[in-house]
Amino acid sequence: MTNRNDPPKNRFVGWLMGEENPLDDELELIVSTSQQEGRDVLSLEEAERQEEAEELRREKLAIDEKSQSVRIHSWAKHQGAHWLETLYRIAAVVLCGAIIFFLMTTVVALPPFGAENNPYNNEVSQRYIEQGIPETGAVNFVAGMILDYRAFDTFGESTVLFVASCGVIFLLKLNDHSSGKPSRAMLEAEYDDRHHEPKNDGILQFAAKLLTPVILLFGFYIVLNGHLSPGGGFSGGAVMGAGLILYLTAFGFEDTRRFFTYKMTRWISCLPLLCYAGMKSYSFFTGANHIPGGVPLGTPGAILSSGFILPLNICVGFIVMCTMYTFYALFRKGGM
Amino acid sequence: MAFVQNVPFLCIMVSMVSAVISSMVPARIARWWTVFLSALVAALNVWLLTFLLQTNESYTYMMGHFPAPWGNELRVGILEALMTIVFSITILASALGGMDKQQSQISRPKQNLFSVMLDLILAGMISMLYTNDLFTGYVFIEIMTLASCVLIMARQNGRTMVSATRYMIMSLLGSGLITIAITITYSLTGHLLMENIHESMAALHASGEYEVPITVVVGLFFVGIGIKSALFPFHTWLADAYSYSTPSASSILSSVVSKTYIFLLIKILYRTIGFEIIQENRVLQIMFVFGIVAMMAGSIDAIGSNDLRRMCAFSSVAQIGYIYAGMGLKLEAGFVAALYHMLVHSLAKSSMFIAASALSDVSGDSKRFSDLRGAGYRHKMAGVCFSVSAMSIVGIPPLGGFISKLYFGQAAFAYGGAHQWIMLLALAVSSLLNVLYFMRTVITLYRPPRSDFQLPEHRPSRRADIAMCMMTAANLLAGFLAQPIVDLISRGLAMFV
Numbered sequence: 001m002t003n004r005n006d007p008p009k010n011r012f013v014g015w016l017m018g019e020e021n022p023l024d025d026e027l028e029l030i031v032s033t034s035q036q037e038g039r040d041v042l043s044l045e046e047a048e049r050q051e052e053a054e055e056l057r058r059e060k061l062a063i064d065e066k067s068q069s070v071r072i073h074s075w076a077k078h079q080g081a082h083w084l085e086t087l088y089r090i091a092a093v094v095l096c097g098a099i100i101f102f103l104m105t106t107v108v109a110l111p112p113f114g115a116e117n118n119p120y121n122n123e124v125s126q127r128y129i130e131q132g133i134p135e136t137g138a139v140n141f142v143a144g145m146i147l148d149y150r151a152f153d154t155f156g157e158s159t160v161l162f163v164a165s166c167g168v169i170f171l172l173k174l175n176d177h178s179s180g181k182p183s184r185a186m187l188e189a190e191y192d193d194r195h196h197e198p199k200n201d202g203i204l205q206f207a208a209k210l211l212t213p214v215i216l217l218f219g220f221y222i223v224l225n226g227h228l229s230p231g232g233g234f235s236g237g238a239v240m241g242a243g244l245i246l247y248l249t250a251f252g253f254e255d256t257r258r259f260f261t262y263k264m265t266r267w268i269s270c271l272p273l274l275c276y277a278g279m280k281s282y283s284f285f286t287g288a289n290h291i292p293g294g295v296p297l298g299t300p301g302a303i304l305s306s307g308f309i310l311p312l313n314i315c316v317g318f319i320v321m322c323t324m325y326t327f328y329a330l331f332r333k334g335g336m
Numbered sequence: 337m338a339f340v341q342n343v344p345f346l347c348i349m350v351s352m353v354s355a356v357i358s359s360m361v362p363a364r365i366a367r368w369w370t371v372f373l374s375a376l377v378a379a380l381n382v383w384l385l386t387f388l389l390q391t392n393e394s395y396t397y398m399m400g401h402f403p404a405p406w407g408n409e410l411r412v413g414i415l416e417a418l419m420t421i422v423f424s425i426t427i428l429a430s431a432l433g434g435m436d437k438q439q440s441q442i443s444r445p446k447q448n449l450f451s452v453m454l455d456l457i458l459a460g461m462i463s464m465l466y467t468n469d470l471f472t473g474y475v476f477i478e479i480m481t482l483a484s485c486v487l488i489m490a491r492q493n494g495r496t497m498v499s500a501t502r503y504m505i506m507s508l509l510g511s512g513l514i515t516i517a518i519t520i521t522y523s524l525t526g527h528l529l530m531e532n533i534h535e536s537m538a539a540l541h542a543s544g545e546y547e548v549p550i551t552v553v554v555g556l557f558f559v560g561i562g563i564k565s566a567l568f569p570f571h572t573w574l575a576d577a578y579s580y581s582t583p584s585a586s587s588i589l590s591s592v593v594s595k596t597y598i599f600l601l602i603k604i605l606y607r608t609i610g611f612e613i614i615q616e617n618r619v620l621q622i623m624f625v626f627g628i629v630a631m632m633a634g635s636i637d638a639i640g641s642n643d644l645r646r647m648c649a650f651s652s653v654a655q656i657g658y659i660y661a662g663m664g665l666k667l668e669a670g671f672v673a674a675l676y677h678m679l680v681h682s683l684a685k686s687s688m689f690i691a692a693s694a695l696s697d698v699s700g701d702s703k704r705f706s707d708l709r710g711a712g713y714r715h716k717m718a719g720v721c722f723s724v725s726a727m728s729i730v731g732i733p734p735l736g737g738f739i740s741k742l743y744f745g746q747a748a749f750a751y752g753g754a755h756q757w758i759m760l761l762a763l764a765v766s767s768l769l770n771v772l773y774f775m776r777t778v779i780t781l782y783r784p785p786r787s788d789f790q791l792p793e794h795r796p797s798r799r800a801d802i803a804m805c806m807m808t809a810a811n812l813l814a815g816f817l818a819q820p821i822v823d824l825i826s827r828g829l830a831m832f833v
Contacts, residue, residue, distance in 0.1 A: 119526035152399040152408040156475035163482040287401035
């Protein structure tokens with residue numbers, strides 16, 4: 001038996017035993033992450049100095065990598081890449097053409113748009129139109145459909161907005177340092193924001209001062225009248241979000257933070273979702289167990305009518321508003 | 337109506353509400369709540385399953401005061417309950433097993449958002465399994481897609497960012513195709529409810545109308561869900577996503593998320609469009625071919641990788657191939673085999689990913705085979721669990737993987753013709769390839785370490801040990817109880833139509 005630490009001669013045996021292939025190290029660059037730690041606690045100058053050193057190291061690595069890759073990939077880089085590129089383009093064109101052809105064939109074969117005897121003119125839409133007002137109390141059929149007949153789907157949709165805003169927070173939110181002071185990334189973001197965004201633009205501020213209250217009020221009007229006229233939580237919420245964004249663009253974060261902080265945004269997007277879940281759980285449970293719901297529908301056309309639809313619209317409106325505002329603030333500065 | 341019939345609704349609402357609340361509470365509570373929640377869901381569904389076995393019939397559950405074609409509806413059967421139990425146990429084990437890793441790998445203020453995503457994946461899984469409405473299915477596909485993206489990028493480094501972006505693009509393409517398919521289905525049938533679509537489809541099929549759009553619909557559903565569940569040519573996002581993300585993420589993505597999508601596809605093919613129409617459809621031939629190619633290509637990629645978790649990821653591609661190939665046989669037996677394989681693979685892969693992360697912990701946080709030598713001695717429990725799961729996937733007799741391969745073979749024999757030989761040959765070759773890379777791994781784990789190796793400092797995770805033992809035990813159980821489980825699946829599938 002040979003010394004077990006000698007690399008076996010046979011390549012297959014070597015692979016089976018988990019030996020290293022000498023090429024692996026050249027192909028995969030292993031970047032150590034140890035340098036990243038502890039960056040946040042340094043002062044700005046110190047960090048800058050470290051960054052320069054890091055940059056030098058990176059440059060050296062890049063030169064190494066380049067010479068290696070030239071050695072390994074010279075054929076693939078030139079002729080091979082050219083061939084592959086041509087092939088790729090031809091394949092892409094053919095594939096897109098085929099997909100367009102098949103989808104167009106399908107569209108042509110579908111029932112003609114808007115014809116009277118189309119399959120979707122059936123008992124489902126008939127009941128929505130004929131029974132919609134007596135059953136849901138909403139003059140706006142669409143609101144009755146999405147918030148009463150198919151409220152579960154709409155709950156899912158509102159949750160999609162919630163997940164999306166959580167995802168953006170996860171990705172972009174810059175954190176305070178553990179000591180409670182703002183971290184370096186936050187300071188940098190603050191500086192960038194001051195540098196690149198309009199500051200004290202008179203025209204913008206004047207317009208925003210006039211328009212923001214009107215926009216917010218109009219958005220809220222759309223939300224409140226969701227069961228009476230076209231609109232509802234989704235569109236009204238988008239309008240309210242746009243109003244907040246306009247204010248933020250004109251006056252910056254410091255002014256906006258006086259009445260709309262990060263914590264508040266979180267609360268305003270979570271509480272309505274919980275209210276939605278609560279109200280709808282009640283009506284799902286009673287509906288499925290054939291217990292009368294007991295929610296008065298009111299007179300159709302009155303502002304206080306149509307049971308849960310009005311509060312649900314308000315909930316959805318707040319969720320949409322907060323999601324829009326969160327997206328804007330986080331993409332702009334990584335915080336609020 | 338018995339109270340137990342409310343269980344699916346309760347599970348969905350409770351997990352969605354806990355997701356919202358988890359975003360506002362400290363991370364520690366959120367983490368433990370996820371574990372408790374998935375245990376609760378599993379327990380409630382066991383209760384539901386016993387009820388369903390007594391009554392022996394499926395029922396529909398109205399979500400609101402309006403009956404089915406107008407309102408939303410859930411449909412509850414044996415198969416759905418069984419799947420929910422297994423998947424929620426898998427989520428439980430993954431959340432528990434990766435708990436310590438979450439704390440060290442995810443930045444502290446964002447840890448509770450990770451639990452939010454786990455809760456939402458649980459909610460999405462239950463809703464997608466129980467829904468009786470295509471559009472509801474789509475809404476929860478959206479939730480799951482976004483949540484899985486966050487799971488991938490939760491451990492923020494360059495690789496996960498790139499793979500999360502890749503996953504996002506691919507996955508949204510898949511969602512787009514599914515939306516187009518739902519739109520076409522709606523304009524052909526005028527319904528979104530699965531049973532009504534099935535009736536209209538049967539009528540259309542009998543009259544021979546709209547043959548092209550129906551074929552295109554099947555194709556779009558297949559490709560859309562194929563992309564999301566990482567079927568072979570659409571799997572490019574998978575390797576980095578599974579190997580660089582935090583262990584609970586990779587375990588949940590491989591064993592719950594992709595399987596739930598496939599279950600939805602089975603529901604669409606088997607119940608919505610209808611088994612009779614499917615059997616005459618050429619699209620399933622393509623599914624069969626893709627499945628066979630995936631069985632080979634995934635295994636070959638796994639052999640070529642030098643990184644433990646990457647190898648597990650490619651092995652998932654091969655196993656997904658088995659499932660699609662089984663479905664492509666267009667036989668009930670093929671669907672039963674595919675469903676059983678889904679269960680077994682989900683149990684085996686989750687314990688494998690947790691064990692893999694434990695093994696790389698005792699090897700200086702490296703996943704490379706050269707550093708993993710002797711890791712089986714350094715962490716005995718992880719070594720044993722990994723080996724047992726590997727044996728199950730390879731198909732060593734008393735374990736689950738063997739039984740599912742047996743059922744695939746039987747389904748192929750029942751089909752006959754050229755398919756039979758292709759399937760059997762593919763099973764044989766793919767099993768051989770599986771043996772090759774898992775044998776290599778196990779040998780590496782039990783070789784003496786390099787002479788210059790020093791045991792690095794690490795903190796053993798008792799929770800990971802418990803989780804992987806649990807999943808390995810479940811895997812053994814799935815092998816020993818194969819016959820009853822397959823009977824349950826057949827009964828559930830019979831209830832499906």
